Amino acid sequence: MQATAPQKPQERADGRRAPTALGRKAPEPQRRCLVTRASRPKGGLLRFVVSPEGVLVPDLGEKLPGRGLYVMPDRALLETAIAKRLFAKAARQAVEIPETLPEDVASLLRQRALDLIGFAKRAAQAVAGFDRVKSWIEQGRAAVVVQAVDGSVGSRQRLAGIAAAVGETSPDGGSHPPRVVELFGQDQLGAAFGRTATVHVAIAPGGLAKQLASTAEQILSYETAAAAQKVAARQRKPR
Structure with missing residues (x-):
């Protein structure tokens, strides 16, 4: 009996992916907040990466290369992560953080x-x-x-x-x-x-x-x- 390759989900005219044969969408990947340690869909978190120069950079569009470091979209939590050096601990390296990062x-x-x-x-x-x-x-x-x-x-x-x-x-x-x-x-x-x-x-x-x-x-x-x-x-x- 000849095997058939699974069909890929087709794109709709408006650019969205059509529902699967079972009518279910693939779940969004989960990521863990550095401060709360709670897992959430990554689209709802703020992503940061460490540049080659060792500087922490916001990556709101999730396009920059490197390991993502995530924090809930809460300014107080971001400031806690900075104060407790959680970015450096997660990245396992020295991380330079701009003083204006929360406002940025x-x-x-x-x-x-x-x-x-x-x-x-x-x-x-x-x-x-x-x-x-x-x-x-x-x-x-x-x-x-x-x-x-x-x-x-x-x-x-x-x-x-x-x-x-x-x-x-x-x-x-x-x-x-x-x-x-x-x-x-x-x-x-x-x-x-x-x-x-x-x-x-x-x-x-x-x-x-x-x-x-x-x-x-x-x-x-x-x-x-x-x-x-x-x-x-x-x-x-x-x-």
């Missing part, structure tokens, strides 16, 4: 999100403007909706409500709403989209939308933890 990570996360929006625009996987974004949401063509924090409250709430009600069709036949992201100002969104100012942007389903949603979660986690830490520090100060 915050800036790099935001810049990565804006870059992903720009990539989506150039790949014809994004539209801007209230009417076009509304149309994409209603047609189920929006996986992520990005709105400027300093845009009209009424228009932002209206699109967020439409997104929650309509949702997008997922590969398994279910339905879930687009992820609504509100992290940037009009000028920042406009610059990412090649315009003077932009309030509403929609990103089509695919790899870029998935990366943007993941990066937005990392930003919120990283900045929320930092804000909570500052509040706790103020509360501890004697009056």
